[in-house]
Amino acid sequence: MRRTLIESLFRGKLTEPAPRVGEAEPMALLTELGETARGRLGRSLAIRELDAGSCNGCELEITALGNAFHDLERFGLKFVASPRHADVLMITGPLTRNMLEAMRSAYEAMAAPKFVIAVGDCACTGGVFAGSPACIGAAAQILDVDLRIPGCPPDPVTLLKGLIGFANALASAPTHRSTQS
Numbered sequence: 001m002r003r004t005l006i007e008s009l010f011r012g013k014l015t016e017p018a019p020r021v022g023e024a025e026p027m028a029l030l031t032e033l034g035e036t037a038r039g040r041l042g043r044s045l046a047i048r049e050l051d052a053g054s055c056n057g058c059e060l061e062i063t064a065l066g067n068a069f070h071d072l073e074r075f076g077l078k079f080v081a082s083p084r085h086a087d088v089l090m091i092t093g094p095l096t097r098n099m100l101e102a103m104r105s106a107y108e109a110m111a112a113p114k115f116v117i118a119v120g121d122c123a124c125t126g127g128v129f130a131g132s133p134a135c136i137g138a139a140a141q142i143l144d145v146d147l148r149i150p151g152c153p154p155d156p157v158t159l160l161k162g163l164i165g166f167a168n169a170l171a172s173a174p175t176h177r178s179t180q181s
């Protein structure tokens with residue numbers, strides 16, 4: 001025990017350094033995202049986040065979008081508690097068998113037009129859990145996915161860039177398949 005304590009006194013940091021992101025970059029992206037969402041959609045975009053079996057790493061980064069620094073809701077994007085109020089189902093984690101029906105129910109509860117975004121390597125491909133007997137894998141195996149944002153986990157800047165691309169794409173695809181249901 002004493003040896004462990006002494007070693008830990010002299011051991012350097014074991015964590016990776018945080019990515020260098022200037023304050024200006026997230027602010028510029030948030031402003032662009034807000035303008036894009038309002039300009040293209042004419043209103044704010046409501047997102048229902050669904051954890052389909054995540055390790056919670058992706059949720060930590062998504063939660064960071066709502067902290068005092070990013071404050072995503074200022075820019076017209078909000079996370080909602082009910083899929084009935086959502087335009088977008090944002091899925092994280094490898095789809096576990098236990099969450100299959102919950103994911104289907106959430107999607108069916110949404111009003112058209114509705115969209116699906118897979119966030120993180122697990123939701124995009126199954127990630128490190130692909131092949132597990134407890135998991136089905138990528139969200140796209142069950143639902144049509146409109147956007148994939150890879151990363152393990154994707155950081156807030158990557159998430160913002162993905163959401164901006166998504167808001168732009170909505171304008172160029174006004175007759176989306178999900179408007180039919």
Ligand code: SF4
Nearest residue numbers: 055057120121122152
């Ligand atoms: S992509 Fe990485 S951080 Fe996100 S749920 Fe999977 S293992 Fe966790």
